[in-house]
Amino acid sequence: MSGLFRWIENRTGIGAAIGTCYNLRLPGGPGCRYVLPGLIGFTFLLDLLSGLFVWLFYSPGSVSSWESVYWLQEHIWGGWLVRGIHFYAANALVVLLLLYVAQLVFFGQYRAPREFVFWATLGMLGAALGLMLTGDLLRWDQEGFFSTTVRVSFLTLLDNVKPGLGGSLFKLVVGDSEFGNLTATRFLVLHVGVCTGGFLVLWLLHGWFLRRPAAAAEPECSGPYWPGQALRDTFAWLVLAAALGALIAWPAADPANAERAPGSYLGAHLGAPPDKSEGYAAARPEWAFLALYEFANMFQGEQKLIPIFIVPSILVALFCLMPFIGYFRIGHVFNVVLLAALFAAAGWLSWKCLEHDWQNADHQKALAAGHDAAVRVKQLATVQGIPVTGAVTLLREDPKTQGPKLFKQHCASCHHWSGGTDKDIRCEEIKDGKAIDKSSAPNLFHFADRAWIAGLMDPKRIGGPDYFGNTKNFRKGEMVSFVKDTFADLNDEEKKQMATAVWALSAEAGLKSQREADAKDAAQIKAGRALLVDDYGCTDCHKFHDKGKLGGAPDLTGYGSRQWLIGIISNPAHKRFYGERNERMPAYAEFPDEPTKNLLSPKAIEILTDWLRGEWFGD
Amino acid sequence: MDKPSSPACCCCEAGQPGPSRRGFLGTALAVLLGLVGLAAPLVAGVMSVFSPLRKKSAGAKLVRLTTLEALPEDGTPRKYPVLIDYADAWTTFRNEPVGAVFLRRQGDKVSAIHVICPHAGCFITYNPGENSFFCPCHTAHFDLAGKRLDEKSPSPRDLDTLEVEVRPGGEVWVKFENYQTGTPNKVVQA
The missing domain is CATH 1.20.810.10 (Cytochrome Bc1 Complex; Chain C)
Known part of the structure; x- marks a missing residue:
């Protein structure tokens, strides 16, 4: 061995x-x-x-x-x-x-x-x-x-x-x-x-x-x-x-x-x-460079050369020369002081940066x-898999992520999406620290769900800011006066009846959040449909399945459904919706055969629709 | 190692002269040949590393962003992503976002501002409260026309504007290109 x-x-x-x-x-x-x-x-x-x-x-x-x-x-x-x-x-x-x-x-x-x-x-x-x-x-x-x-x-x-x-x-x-x-x-x-x-x-x-x-x-x-x-x-x-x-x-x-x-x-x-x-x-840069970042922020324009190139180069040169400078006693003292000062300055600058970022x-x-987006994209990647165009596509086509952005960009100059949550989108202008409501159309928060429809049928609310209150013509229109006349003084029994009509209209949307309730209340919904047609006479103006005609007021068939919403966003002036009475809502996809002429792509409209309907993967 | 090297091995002829002209020539030749041998891969390597400098700019792209009627009449700027087909080395992307611009309508005229801050390349945001643009990275402020607002602005120049074309029928087209950051002059990033 x-x-x-x-x-x-x-x-x-x-x-x-x-x-x-x-x-x-x-x-x-x-x-x-x-x-x-x-x-x-x-x-x-x-x-x-x-x-x-x-x-x-x-x-x-x-x-x-x-x-x-x-x-x-x-x-x-x-x-x-x-x-x-x-x-x-x-x-x-x-x-x-x-x-x-x-x-x-x-x-x-x-x-x-x-x-x-x-x-x-x-x-x-x-x-x-x-x-x-x-x-x-x-x-x-x-x-x-x-x-x-x-x-x-x-x-x-x-x-x-x-x-x-x-x-x-x-x-x-x-x-x-x-x-x-x-x-x-x-x-x-x-x-x-x-x-x-x-x-x-x-x-x-x-x-x-x-x-x-x-x-x-x-x-x-x-x-x-x-x-x-x-x-x-x-x-x-x-x-x-x-x-x-x-x-x-x-x-x-x-x-x-x-x-x-x-x-x-x-x-x-x-x-x-x-x-x-x-x-x-x-x-922000990694921690070791925060001090340099903060230091560089003290300089403007071309002067940035100083913190980014000149000062670091001088410091590197000084450090390389330290063994020679330290040859003399006073040189050693200089080196020690330089290093101590540098450490202190870097610590202080980094702290300052963290402090004002924190505030x-x-x-x-x-x-x-950023944190939310990271959690979301990983969730989507795990469940849906990553497409060849990369994980960024998952976020770009995710209604939960893109819906609010599209709404802010294309809808929020007239509509609120506001229900007292921390994700509210308000259509308002801030003047002297005060928010001034600039909306001119209904609040679309949880559009077409039971609470939203109940508000629409509420004589106190239909003319208010969440519905037609801020519109130009509709606030004095037939719908508002109809609701005010018909539902003003209901007794308890009639109120119960009306609730089934609300459920019936809301069920047309087929919302994910109401799927169970819609199934459970199928009998009341059926009764509610009859109310809408026979008792309230909605079909005098609106089309509702095989009753009524198009051209008077928006079609109630599939009201708030995915297909209905895509339709109204694409062209609200279509006879299925507001026709000639459409006020100022633009048609976002008026020309199905000429995509370059449209304001929004079909994909964007689908994303917006799914977000409005609360339809996205998870929660 | 520290001892002066002497021809002690068996293959060398004893009694060779010390440092001579022949010895020097031999060393020089060896060094030269070594360098030539190394040069070939080195030159090829350097050429490939420096290849980006030979790349020509793809040029500005005309992109349709929106229509006139979709822009707020009160002159509020609105951000639009720019989607184009572009090649990222060996991959060609179709209709992918490559950047964004702020569009602003005044009457029938539309102006476009690049979202990239000319200082260090961060994305500016629109601040409705102050009705101005703001860069969150190094706190530069700009007015809606892109002029610097800070007394000592971190930015060396005003925000970059882009050429806009409003076509009959109201389609808004923008000539999109990127510019170098950090310089007082607007230089196209080739």
Whole structure:
């Protein structure tokens, strides 16, 4: 056996190389002050290993990056854990390197003969920050995507120095004229190739430089690495691993998460996929760059060159020169003061940024909207599956997500959608802090459900602001006077009767929310239909199934149903609806055969309709 | 390693002269040949990395966004997504959103403002309370015509306007293109 070992050792020299590591002399003997380099190596290995597994599942591309990360996070057994380790280890790496740089400077260990040790450390810090920046985009969620677009667009500031320079750099980084497939592949190579490879080389060099005879300590006042320091190192690794584990597991302590699948809340963050037509108002850089972000906000226009390029370049140069500056006693004091001031300033700026974001209601609202979109898209992706056009399509065609936006854009200049909820859409103008109602048409909140129809048939409400009160002609029209005349003084029995008529008309809509009630009350609904036709005489003006005629007032057949709503939105002036008496509602799809002439696409009208009817997947 | 290297191995002829002209030439030749060998893959690699610089802009696209009558008459700006067919490297997307513009109607005239803030590329929002545009990333304010409102605006230029064409029948078409951010002049992003 020993012969075999001797043979391997003779041919490879591995044993001796390992021996030099273990016999490394540490000035003053083993101690906690020597823990950081080993800990950085350990953290990097964690990052590297977990990164390899993340890479195994990652598919770079504008409609596959987010999708593959989502798949790893929620559908691969243990995927969330791999992502969690990768994310937290990467952040820990930056923290540890900052601490190590501070240690080297404060204790004067950056000076001769350890200049190269210090430079290698600075290089590692740069690579770790590079990993953070590139990794931010690779998730391809709206947070990472839109903060990266801002970051990369700062390159174009250099056009102020030399026209064309910034634009060219931008294209080189992005790989195209806009963010897309080629950006994803470029950032992946920067992340796993350039930054990771660079870090690995610098880490090995750092260890080599540390063991150079010049940098190592004299034997008389030193102790060996093995076993005292090795024990301390492994203990520190365990502590770090436990801390990362605790950070990853932390959300599980919340009882609200008890029922949820681990992939949906543990591991690393994944927001909603980015939509290039919507943007994301709460985009911020990663924590290590918050101070720079805040600092850059103090400058305007072309002056942004100062915080983005000039000051960081000067600082990098100063840090690289530190070993020479520190050659003099006063120089060392300067270095220490510079570092302390920088840390203090960065801490203060970061805090300021967090503080005013916290106090900014709009920012918090954008964060909450981003959170909702992320939850929603994952829910849809899990149930419906992701189409080839990417997960962003799921949100774009989701009535729950797009309905309110379409309503705000196309309907809310006349209609409210308002029922005392936090999602209300009001058609109003704010003047001197007061909201002035600008609506000129009925409130469409829960349109055609029993409560809405009951309000329509209520003599006190039909002429009010939720129905025809703000219209031009209808408020004095036949319908309003009919309701006021017919339903003004009902006794209890008549009121009960009328309720069945309300149910009958509401049942025409076939709303998802009333499906059970409609089935349960089938008998009353049948009676209510007879009331509508025979007793109230609705069919004198309206068509209702085989009674009445079109052309007088809107068709009550299928009132509020999907097909009915698509029809009235497409063309309210059709004889099935208001005909010539239509006031100012535009026809959103007047020309079925010439789609480019229409205001809204058939798909958009369907989405709007489904949202108005409360028909979307889930809740 | 630290010892001066001496020809101790068996293949070298003993008694070779030390540093000589031949030795120098040999070193130079080896370095040169090595560089030539490396150059081929390096040049190919650099060419591919720099390929985006050769890409020509697809040019502005005329897009139909809405019709005149759908725009509020009181001049309130309204945001419209821009959907076009476009190629993202090897994938061609049909009718996909690539950006958005704010349209504003004054009489029969329509003006269009790009939603991208010229400062750093964030999306501006319309603030109905103050009747102005606002960029949430670095807090720049603009009036409805796109003029900067802050005394010291983060933005180097006013918001970018786009060419609008109102066709007979009221169709509103916009010439959509993106501009570089961060510069005082409006430069088309090629």
